[in-house]
Amino acid sequence: MRTPPLKPLARIRRIVLRLLFGALVIGVLVVGGTAFRVWQVARVDDWTKADMAIVLGAAQYNGVPSDVLAARLEHALGLYQEGVVGYIATTGGRQPGDNFTEGQVGKLWLVKRGVPEDRVLQVGEGADTLGSLRAVASVAQERGLKTAVIVSDPWHSLRARTMAEDAGLRAWTSPTRVGPNVQTRETQWFFIKRETGALLYYRLMKAHAGVFDELKLPKIG
Secondary structure: OOOOOOOHHHHHHHHHHHHHHHHHHHHHHHHHHHHHHHHHHHOOOOOOOEEEEEEOOOOEEOOEEOHHHHHHHHHHHHHHHOOOEEEEEEEOOOOOOOOOOHHHHHHHHHHHOOOOHHHEEEEOOOOOHHHHHHHHHHHHHHHOOOEEEEEOOHHHHHHHHHHHHHOOOEEEEOOOOOOHHHOOHHHHHHHHHHHHHHHHHHHHHOOOOHHHHOOOOOOOO
16 A cells, blocks of 8 residues: 655655754764864874974963963973974963063063073964964964974864964974863863864854853862
């Protein structure tokens, strides 16, 4: 016995449901694939020689680096001392009421530990990762520097590398493995989720996803 043909409304409903299901599957694959890449690149520590290390800015307190920024600076110092890079670029602007930019604080910290002043490129511009990397890329172009090792937290590596490459640099990553942002599974999972959303937003809009940076860590313990 032949099945009676679907009525037009039922046929449209079935097509819509199939499209919605397909879109849902694609969305899950895109988000899941991006999260996996964030996790995968976070595990990469590439000490291939480069023209410079780029230390992405973090909070400072009246000239004193926060624990997060100090961990990044310490790692970049190691890269310089091992001859992996010839220059270190310190980035980050000034928050309202600050006496120093994050870039200034980074340079002061490095010079105090023996890095010659002319080997530290202070780029105290940019209120976010995208702005900082574009500013560094401009300075690098003026000096003929083309390759960079990006120093940040592991989960930030993929987004930062993507932005640096879009700004015209050949870039790879060597993240710090110490500091508050990498100490517990709860913080790691939080940052993987945040970076997944921020990276997807950047790839879609080519803009900084400020809403994701405003997310706060959950209380732990």
